[in-house]
Amino acid sequence: MSANKPSIPKGTRDFSPVEMVRRNYIFDTIRQVFRLYSYNPVETPAMENLSTLMGKYGEEGDKLLFKILNSGEYLKGIEPALLEGPDGALLTDINYPRLTNKISEKGLRYDLTVPFARFVVQHRNELQMPFKRYQIQPVWRADRPQKGRYREFYQCDADVVGSDSLVNEIELLQMVDEVFRRLKINVILKLNNRKVLAGIAELIGHPDKIIDITTAIDKLDKIGIENVNAELIERGLSQEAVDKLQPILAISGTVEERLAQLSSLLAPSETGTLGVKELQTVIDGVRALGLAATLDLDVSLARGLNYYTGTIIEVKAADVQIGSISGGGRYDNLTGVFGMPGLSGVGVSFGADRIYDVLLALNLFPAEAKASATTILFANFGTAECARALALAKELRAAGICAEVYPDAVKMKKQMSYADAGEIPFVAIIGESELAEGKVTVKDMTTGQQTSVDADANSIIAIINSSK
Numbered sequence: 001m002s003a004n005k006p007s008i009p010k011g012t013r014d015f016s017p018v019e020m021v022r023r024n025y026i027f028d029t030i031r032q033v034f035r036l037y038s039y040n041p042v043e044t045p046a047m048e049n050l051s052t053l054m055g056k057y058g059e060e061g062d063k064l065l066f067k068i069l070n071s072g073e074y075l076k077g078i079e080p081a082l083l084e085g086p087d088g089a090l091l092t093d094i095n096y097p098r099l100t101n102k103i104s105e106k107g108l109r110y111d112l113t114v115p116f117a118r119f120v121v122q123h124r125n126e127l128q129m130p131f132k133r134y135q136i137q138p139v140w141r142a143d144r145p146q147k148g149r150y151r152e153f154y155q156c157d158a159d160v161v162g163s164d165s166l167v168n169e170i171e172l173l174q175m176v177d178e179v180f181r182r183l184k185i186n187v188i189l190k191l192n193n194r195k196v197l198a199g200i201a202e203l204i205g206h207p208d209k210i211i212d213i214t215t216a217i218d219k220l221d222k223i224g225i226e227n228v229n230a231e232l233i234e235r236g237l238s239q240e241a242v243d244k245l246q247p248i249l250a251i252s253g254t255v256e257e258r259l260a261q262l263s264s265l266l267a268p269s270e271t272g273t274l275g276v277k278e279l280q281t282v283i284d285g286v287r288a289l290g291l292a293a294t295l296d297l298d299v300s301l302a303r304g305l306n307y308y309t310g311t312i313i314e315v316k317a318a319d320v321q322i323g324s325i326s327g328g329g330r331y332d333n334l335t336g337v338f339g340m341p342g343l344s345g346v347g348v349s350f351g352a353d354r355i356y357d358v359l360l361a362l363n364l365f366p367a368e369a370k371a372s373a374t375t376i377l378f379a380n381f382g383t384a385e386c387a388r389a390l391a392l393a394k395e396l397r398a399a400g401i402c403a404e405v406y407p408d409a410v411k412m413k414k415q416m417s418y419a420d421a422g423e424i425p426f427v428a429i430i431g432e433s434e435l436a437e438g439k440v441t442v443k444d445m446t447t448g449q450q451t452s453v454d455a456d457a458n459s460i461i462a463i464i465n466s467s468k
Helices: 017-036 060-065 096-103 113-122 167-181 195-205 207-219 222-235 239-249 255-265 270-289 352-361 382-398 412-421 432-437 455-466
Strands: 046-051 106-108 133-138 152-161 189-191 294-297 311-315 326-331 347-351 377-380 403-405 426-429 441-446 450-454
Touching: 017 060, 017 167, 017 207, 017 352, 046 113, 046 133, 046 195, 113 133, 113 270, 133 352, 152 167, 152 352, 167 270, 167 311, 167 326, 167 347, 189 195, 189 270, 189 352, 195 239, 195 270, 195 455, 207 222, 207 239, 222 239, 239 255, 239 432, 255 270, 255 294, 255 432, 255 441, 270 294, 377 382, 382 455, 412 426, 441 455, 450 455
Parallel strands: 189 294, 377 403, 377 426
Antiparallel strands: 046 106, 133 152, 152 347, 189 311, 311 326, 326 347, 426 441, 441 450
């Protein structure tokens, strides 16, 4: 009887060496830009107390939290009433919410934002405000796995807290622009402001229905204006209110022209006017510094309306049909849920998995983003030859050249096949005659050219450099 084939949990993935090199290329690029803008790294535990996580993501989010059983005899001390229903009821009648509280006190983090809020409150006396942090770590959600949606995935967040200044938004947008410039992805950088959305709701006489309004108009690109209007009516808005909304959704022209139209339309709303002014400040600031991305104003953009209080940011790839690959915005009460109200912040998050898909679709991964980092492989012809190869490999590594020595003195064909499979650009051959003459033959695997040089690191490096 054969053993069961090993597997991994649904919604998780193994990453091959090639995939890891490519993923690290993305992470390293993002990390370098974070550091350029003076964001400092923090990490939080994979698991948090459930008291930290529960109630922060809404009822649906609470259901998607992975909960961890207490260690040891986790059922010890549980009242029997929690383990069996009345009159021998089925297991499905167990009081799961109360039972969970008794047997599980920890859960895997659902995102990086709530742990960051907890971190700020817990360490507030040690932090210098404004505090700029970045975090690149995995998160877990008990979602239904499907294409592009996983139960374990990475988030790459950068936030600055303790400052209301719009300078932070301007620099964050510059940072986002720089990341995608380095990755060579053409992007559309969409902007809106929560105060603009609140002003729109006021203007059409339904400030109480801001969630319904923005949930509907956020679908404008997907379902069109007629279907959005129908949904607004279904959500309880009057025909008069829907009619008042039409001029706002119909604004057109350049970003500056749309801002001017928006300013005029929202003039009766103090909140809406403030939102337009904030947008103008951010757009002017970014434009003055220069931008590789295409900047767009999107009055239908909401992105988690309950969370954001000011600027809203969303980034789309211009050349690939895929969802947003980055997003973020301003929030005024990150730490309020932990008893430290009034701390404003703004941040962005990069979707590493979607960025990977975009780079793959557009063939934008650099040639060096491959499984083998080896620049030169030393073939193995026997004990004495191998000893000389090991010494030369050490010298090359000291000079920053990735060198590898084939461990076994097997047939040359097998060693060359290994070099081909790893896309190793050079093979160094030290056979019996090369060893006697103090030489090494360097083969360029791209051109097939072989060159005999003195067996020293500088001579080998010269050959490698001459091919660039």
